[in-house]
Amino acid sequence: MLSAAAAGIAAWTLDAGARLSVSAPARRHGAQSAPASILDLPSAEAWCTARGVQPAHLSTVYRHLFRREGALHAAPLHAAGLPKEAAAGLCEAFVGVTSRVVETVHSVGGLKLVVELASGRRVETVLILHDHVSSGKQRCTVCVSSQVGCSRGCTFCATGTMGAQAQLSSAEILEQVWHARQALKEAGSAVAIRNVVFMGMGEPLDNLDE
Structure with missing residues (x-):
């Protein structure tokens, strides 16, 4: 099941990364002076x-x-x-939470969340549902983004075509985990989040300060 989810994520990255690069923010839902x-x-x-x-x-x-x-x-x-x-x-x-989910895309083995930050910029958070090797129980791995865009320019990743647009704060990264928990809850799933990995948008080593 994990391999199917991984294949789905690759397709999402190639498709949605390009879409995010040209999407104008839907709204700014937090003033700069907001808490x-x-x-x-x-x-x-x-x-x-x-x-x-x-x-x-x-x-x-x-x-x-x-x-x-x-x-x-x-x-x-x-x-x-x-x-x-x-x-x-x-x-x-x-x-509590300054960002919001503006789009949810379901696929075999997981789902993708398009998260709009308080700045109006958008990033992706992906949930991978997979069976644990030894126990056989279903678990969830959350792939979080660390940047808006990316400066690395990898040819296999659409995010690289966006260039580096912004660094995510530690709070914005943690909020993605909160959104993932909410998505599972709203889907009526009892699956627990067991892993959080930096496999979303951006190069985490370029944002070590956060």
């Missing part, structure tokens, strides 16, 4: 430290975020153990 994503860990930790809040509380925030619809809510965060003022402050200073 940062809570998944921007350095910013979130700095916010906590500046206010005397233990950064360890962020693990509770992330569990909350991944179990809900991508939004932060002060009341359940406080109920889960965050100080009341810290929970309210985090929800005011940060947002």
Whole structure:
């Protein structure tokens, strides 16, 4: 099943990479002054430290975020153990997920998500469903993008024809995993994400800072 999925991904890359390179952003759904994503860990930790809040509380925030619809809510965060003022402050200073899925393409062995960032640029996230070799249970591998476009210019990859357009932040990379979890949930699938690999758009070694 993995080989079928891999073949499908190759076709998606050649077809959709070219489409993304000429697609104008559908909309800008976040102003430049909009709050940062809570998944921007350095910013979130700095916010906590500046206010005397233990950064360890962020693990509770992330569990909350991944179990809900991508939004932060002060009341359940406080109920889960965050100080009341810290929970309210985090929800005011940060947002949960800043990107959105604008297209989902299904194929044998997986699906592809076209994710629109807050900037209006788009990247691809691919879910590969495959059977584990030893257990036989179905698992999911998520292929995330690390850049918009790519500067490497590989002739076998349509993304290379786009050139390097933007680096993804660590938060934007993590949001792709959140979208993948949501896609599985919406499909009624109980398959767990076991692997995250940098096989989407971009060359991850060109974005090591994130």
